Amino acid sequence: MKRTLALAALALGVAALACNEVSAPARANRYEWRLFAANPQGGTDTLSFHWPAGQVVRIWAEDSLDLATHVQNGIAAWQDALLYNELQAELVSDSSSADIIVRAGFPPKQFERMRLGSYFAPECSGATDLDVSDDHTELTLPIHSYIAPKGLELTPAAIECIDLTTTHELGHAFGIMQHAPDPADLMYGDPVVTAPSEADRETLQAVYHFPPTMTLVRH
């Protein structure tokens, strides 16, 4: 019996020591997602934000252009990029309590804060306005995104443009504050791909694991 026990213990010991740990991927494809803004002191502030863990981001979509479907697609695409349930979001029916508001049409001209826009596609354009405080420490909710078709008809190309542009604008609203340098990325300034690339996905992962510089507030 002692021999059996010794053999069992030896087998377990060998198994426990035999292999290495899981090694994480390098994630070397991410691009700069933080915004750099001049401050009154003559220096530069680094701006970044992400939605807190455990908070469900409430998104309201205007009942036009089938935006609700496109927003759902965008939520799914970005959530799929993350491994640890870092981002939870849902569509809500009440715009007054929404954290992100997605409207059909062009953004207002007189917005004075930060605007990230995608204007160059022939079928549609998009923009996201971020209401950043003067001292660059707060981002006031809700975040507003705008999706505007450029033609009168919703052709298949226009629908595809609206879909990918909605996902692109949600990328900004979820924390990617810059455009990607590569046209193969959905967060490129003039996006043409239909889904987040590996670089987009790795960048969003970094967004949610890097300490943010701004807090989200609602006045």
Add this chain to the structure above:
Amino acid sequence: MRKPILVALLLAGAAPALAAQGSYYARLGLTGASKLVTDEIIQPINTRQSLAPTLFAGVDLPLGKVYRVGLEGALSTGGFHADQKSTRYDLGTLRTASVTAQLVGPLMPGLEWRAGIGILKYLPADKTGIFARGGPLVAIFGAGADYRRPALKHWDLMLSARYDYHRFTTDELQARGFANTEGVHRISLSIGLARSSR
């Protein structure tokens, strides 16, 4: 649905025969596990299961005069989460089901050892995150000890400790470039009743 009922009926029908030759038992306990995976995005992220309530059931049959062979199943259900510094990400519910073939022998009166091999299946409630492509089926190696003490005419009180070990990864982790596998150690303590041939 029919298969589990059929298996239950067969086990129930076989119970008197088992009681005559060996024993069968059921226990309830808690299982704790070491981390499932360590990631690093800016800072380390450890994913692990919470303490999980576990139901054990098994049968033992004699193997000669001293040893017995056993088959033990375990079903656990609990939460799992990822921790990065002070931030915790709730990842939902994770169940595991395992079956282990065991060799059982005496240590001292009332106390027995067990060692065995088996399989374990991870059954996440949601196919998301590290389990986006489903839960893995892995080989496990385990050992343990049982303490039995007569409680009723044909029933023993059974206190058990179990340890098992397996290597963990998922298809999703591999698809995302994670290399190697993580060694996962699990320990459980449980209490239940065993029907014996006494």
